[in-house]
Each structure stands twice: as C-alpha cells, then as structure tokens.
Amino acid sequence: MNISRRTFLLTGLAATGSLAIGISFADDKVAAMPPYPHASDTDLQPNAWLQVTPDNRIIFQFHKAEMGQGIMTGLITVVAEELDVEPATIIRQFSGIHPAYLNPQFHLQVTNASSSMITCYQPIREAAATVRMLLLAAAAKTWGVPAGELDSCDGMVIHAGSGQKAPCGDFVHMARSLPLPAQLAFKSPDQYRFVGKFNRRLEARDKTNGAAQYGIDITPAGTVVAVVVRCPHFGGKLKRFDAAEARVMRGVLAVAQIDDSAVAVAATHYWYARQAADKLHVEWDAGVMQGVSSQTIAHAQRTALDEAEAAAGLPVAPGSLSAEYTAGYMAHAPMEPMNATVAIAGDKVDVWVSTQAPDIVRSAVARSLGLAPEKITVHGCYLGGGFGRRVIADVAVDAAKVAKQIGKPVKVIWSREDDLQHDAYRPAVTSRMYAELDGGSVKSWRFRIAGDSLIYNLIHVLRPVIFPPAMPDAEVEKIARKKMETDDKNIETVDHPAYQFGQTKVDQVFVQSGIPVFFWRSVGHSFNTFFLESFMDEMAHKARTESLAFRLKHLPPDSTESKLLKLVAEKAQWGRAKKGRFQGIALDRIKGAIVAMVAEISVRKKAIRVHRIVSAVDAGRIINPDIARSVIESCVLWGMSACLHDQITIKDGRVEQSNFHDYAVARMDETPAMEVHLVESDRPPVGVGECSVALVAPAIGNAVFKATGKRLRSLPLKV
C-alpha cells in the first residue's frame, strides 16, 4: 500500500459505494511502513497480525475495537482455522495503531459500519496462511522432505511419511529468512474445525469475573480524576464562573477553564471532583440555539419539505396514497460512560480510552496539544459498548486539555448526565411518501426526507485526522458544507429498495438544526426502514393484499429476500397468532446482510407488549454461529428499546433528558422471546452488529396497526 499519498475515501460511508470524498491526509509525508506492533528480533512476524515465537506461542495483534460485537473471537477463529490450532491457545494483544490496519473502506483504523468482518476476513486468512506456509517450508528444508508432504496441527509440524514431528516454534528461526510464499494455499471448507462451529467468546471468562479492563478501569500511577462542566446549550459559551467554594472542598486539586464552553474540576477521587463541580457557580451564554426546540426543528423540516414539493411540482394522481413519517433524536448511551485518561511526559503522550477509532483519538489529542500525531500512543482496551458513539474523540480531547493545564496525568469521567446531554445523536427527521397503485402493484413511489446531514457532522469529527492542524475553522466549515452534497446517509436503503416498484423517486433536503448528529447503530436504516416497511403495509392495506403476499409480489420470486420472508413467516407461524396477539412483518438489507423479521405483540391500555421476535438472516458464511445469534438478539433488543421508550428532545438548544429515568431503555421484564434463524450461505462473511436493528420498529408498528387499526408514523412508537 502506498501510504505516502493517502486519500481519504468516504466510499464505505456511502450506501451506494460510489462516493469518494478525496480529501488528502494531513500527514502527507509519512514515508515508510513503521515496524509492526510488538515486533521482536526472534519471532516470525511476516505481517502485522501474527507472530510465532521460538517457544511456540502464537500471538495475534488485535487491531479492532471489541465492543461486544465479538470481532475479537471472529478474527481469531479465522486465524485458528488456517493455522489449525485451538482458538483459545492464540495469545491476544491489543495492537495499537499501525498503517497496515487501516480500514480499507475508510482509510482509518476505525471499527464501525459493520465493516470488520467484510474487510478483514480475507487479509487475515492470508496472514495466517502465510505463517503456516512459511513454517512448513522451513520444516521441509530442515528435514529435507518436500513441503507438500508436511502437515501442521495444534502447533506441531508433522511428516507422516517419516513420523517426524516437532513444534512450530523450532522452525521460526529458519522461517524468518525465507521468502514469502508466491501463492497461498487455504484450508478447504470441508476440513473446517472452527469456522462455522466455534461458539465460545474468547474473552467471556474475563467478562464474568471483573477482570476485563475497559478504559475507565485503567489508572496509571499518579493519575488524578477530573469532571467537566460543559455548557448544556449546543454552541453556547461560558460567560463566567466562580470556583471559590469548589476550590476549598476536600480532595480538590484544581479548577480550570479548558475551552470556551467548559470548566474542569480535578480531584484525588471522582466523588470529590463531582461534589466540587456541583458547587461551581457558572453562567452560560446560551448562544444562537436559545430558541431551538424539537418543535421548531420539526417545523423547519416540514417547511423545507413543503418548499421542495412545491418546487418539484410533481403531479399527484387521484386516489394515490401519501403519508408523513417522523423519527426523533436518539442517544447512544453505551453502558460505559465516556471517559479517557491522558498522561503527558515531555512531548510524549499516552492515552487510554475505550475508542472505536484510535487514530482519530491520536490526531485529535495531538491537535489539541499542538504535537505531531507520532508523539501520541493510544492504548487498547475493551469497550463498554460503542454503537457509533466511540468514533468521536471528544472526551479524549477533554482529558488532554485538563492534563496539560494541571500538569498531571488525568482521567476524565463524564457522568451519565454528561453522556446523554453531550452526545451526537441519531438525527431527527421528517419524511413524506407517496404511492400510486395499479391493480395491487406499486406503479410509482416517491420518498422525500428532511433532516440534519451526518456527513457534515462527520467531517467535523474527522477534522483532526483529515485536515492539517492549522486549517482555519471557516475552511473546514466550507468543506463540510460542500460534502453535504454527496451525503446519502439520510436516504440509506430507500435509495435502492429491495422492492420492485414501477417508478421510484427519492429526494432529500438538509435542514441543519445545530444539534450534533452522528452515526447510531444502523444509521439511516434506523428511520428509513421504519418508514419504508410501515408504508409497505399501508400500501398493502390499500391494495387489500395481505402484508407478506404484498411484499412477495414486489420481489423477484427466487431472491434471497423472498426466501427469508417465507422462512421467517413459517418459523413465526405467520397468520396463526393466538387470540389477542398480532403479528407484523418487515425486511431490511444492510451492509451485506439480509434480514426478515416477524414481531408478535399485544396492546393493552395503549401499552405495547412484544411477545416474540423471529428473525431470518443471511449474513454470508457464519464464523461463530452462536455469537452471531447473540449479537443479532442484541440488535433486536436495541431496535425494540429505541422504538418503545424515550427519545431525546431539545428545548432552548439543550437536551431535556439526563439519565435512565427520562431516557429509559429496555429491561429484562419486557424482553420478548427471540429466535434467530441463520441461513446457509456461500457468500463471504459480513458483519451482523447492526443487521437486525432497523426492522424491529416497522415489524412492531405493523402489528400494532392490526391490533388497533391505528397507523403509527412516528418514532418512538406511541399508541
């Protein structure tokens, strides 16, 4: 890979895969590939992922973020298969940052967009096959036998003919000097011991006994704790503050303004810092967002849609169907609150943070401290959830600023209140759909949506890593606005619906609210799949056709989509719900996965109770079936939690919710029975971490219509 002139591509961020943003990297002058992480002079390490030591240990450099999606086990299973060793015997190390690990979809070392398995499967198979072939070649040379007669299993090289057998480690020294194999041989799938069979999450034990370390658990010696009091109004500023009372409180070490909208309180313990922060007297300038509320934002979106419709002037046929749908803001609220630890020693900086994007952290911290990114080391750890939130480096920058000001290593911990009020949210959007039916078929379908631009916000998040540090704000803003023209996140999935409609027309308008928005598990699907799949049922109703039959009518008969719909209908006993129970169906295609779902619900006194959710999923070749199932269950619960509980609302340019009492999430007692049916597939593996989120809301909404006759057109759902 030529890394001297890297270009940042947004290809993978675009659903169509056709959008290249073409922004040059700030570190344009990186010359050569640095040494591989944790390199040694004695190990066999022909690539950035794998090491074999002379004493026969296999070490895997884990370059992704393990945030619950199971990618650590997934990648190691792929390695174990090619090396023919038990996955649990492979030693796992957090790799740190290296150019070999750039996610080819984003040209960043980022774990997002369900992209890990899609992008890593082949390179990691190749890495493992290379190691195996080098070891066999070295053994062949040592023993004077053809490499083709050798086999390796469970860390041993075996020559069946002569009965010779020796640990792989014995050949490491010689293998180091051999050329890389010209052609790689892979294990054939019918020989697989682990892929498609191995079902044990490798870090499971550490996650049941308190041993797993998350960012918040790592405390280097001498670290103090800080909390940050930030202006609650987006875009607002700090006017003045009085810290006299706070400063004299027990444990308090320092109170300092860290930027134009925040004050930090550092103390020996979190509790002392928090207590003192409560005693700060702060005056905010609410700024330009003062009068902005969820209502004014929705109104602006509707007005923009009215104007766009008037400008388009498309005819509306008599008897056609139209509807307006909306979705509210949502916070990510991962279980581990935002936190980061920064230690500055001279011009060397260490950062410990649960992050999906260590290189964004590195550049963001570097920019805030006025240092080169190479001076910053970002250490790996487990993440207490990510869901898109941990692509943003804001809390690491907070910690860098405090560490610099007080001259001590510092851990900044945001409270849950900070987390909910200073997230970047799933956008609130308004959409309108229009359909003309002809003999029970959709003759034409139009879709228009208004909302904030995710790409605009993404450019700002990526700023430290894609632009030179000195680029003026105005220039960044100009580029971010320009990039909105190529933003297709708000039309994800509807821009290429699975269904065959006669004519389709999809349009969007951006209405910039000033509320920070960002990628939230399943992104544009999280609202568009709800809109499209609910409207499918509206159209089916109008056509007097049953929901499943109406969908099948608009799909190629032998498509995977049709097969999955039929499969899920069969597994869920579609159309045969018990008395008082009602079913809804939905379909989604996301990041290479195809999912069909049936939800079974009842409604009592306006309360929706979900009893059962059945999914049928094609996610390509499945590496770890039970882990995949567990993650798909997680998707379902996430989707259900979001559509049946609270949303984030805005008043005076600030978030009204503050903790799990007013931003409630799903709990044990409302968990439905979940069934996941994975179908055999010969496609290469894809990610499942988002695949079954977005269709939960329409499946439930469609069932609610059957139960009550009421069509729910807003997220979250309220009867």
Next chain:
Amino acid sequence: MVKIEVNGEQRILDVDPAMPLLWVLREELQLTGTKFGCGVGLCGACMVHLDGVPARSCSTSLAEVANRRITTIEGLASKVGKRLQDAWVDENVAQCGYCQSGQIMTAAALMASNPNPSDQDIDAAMSGNICRCGTYQRIKRAIHAAAEAGASGENVK
C-alpha cells in the same frame, strides 16, 4: 477513618464517609470489576453484596457500610456464584460485558435465597439491571442453567 470488610479482608479508609462505596471500591481499593453506569441507582452496574444482600454501591455511602461484609465480583466465591459464572460463559451472555458484573451479583443474590427461580422471579429480581447490549434473554437462560447445575449437584469448573 472507616473500617469495612471487603471480600474477606479488613480495610481502613481515610476518605469522606459520604463517598459512595462504588468510588471507594474503584479508586481506593482498585476493585474495578464493580462498574459505574448511571451513578443514581438506575442501572445496577455497580451492584455488590452487603452481608449477602444486593446493594447499589453508587447509592450507598461508605458510612453506611462500616463494619459490614461487602462482596464484589472479584470476591464472588460462593458455589452459586461460580455456577452462574460458568453458565454465563456457556450461554455466551456477555457482549461488551460492562454490565455483567452487576448482572451476576444480582443473580447470585437472587439464587442464594431462591435456588430455582421462575421466569417471573428472574424478571422481578433482574429488571433493575440495564444491559445496553440487550443480553437479557441469555441472562435468563444462564440463571436457569445454573439452577439446574445446582440441583444436579454438578461441580463448578
């Protein structure tokens, strides 16, 4: 100075007695298995046992636990606790894992008083524990599995 007993060890602490036990455990005693999730008693990530009874350590002051027996996930050594941990591993419960110390502590307390809980018992006992990864179905399954292992006298791993 406040004296407490954590995982069988006596500890004498020189911090504000009003400090929540959560932060005493995490920052004074480096017992980081007990997690901070909401800070106000809403999520259960900080669950510990006080004399065997489940308690949210974020909402329990150090003063309140003076001279009491505190058990954290690191010190969960009961047979029931071990069986639960084994079942958690077998059922692939943990995803991000962040909530799971709290889930297991709550489940262990439930099973200490009710060795074979019904679905309803589990819902009632466990609904104070949030899991953002949505692992509830597997938690329930793991509790049933641990109960069965206990009933059949299966040895812990």
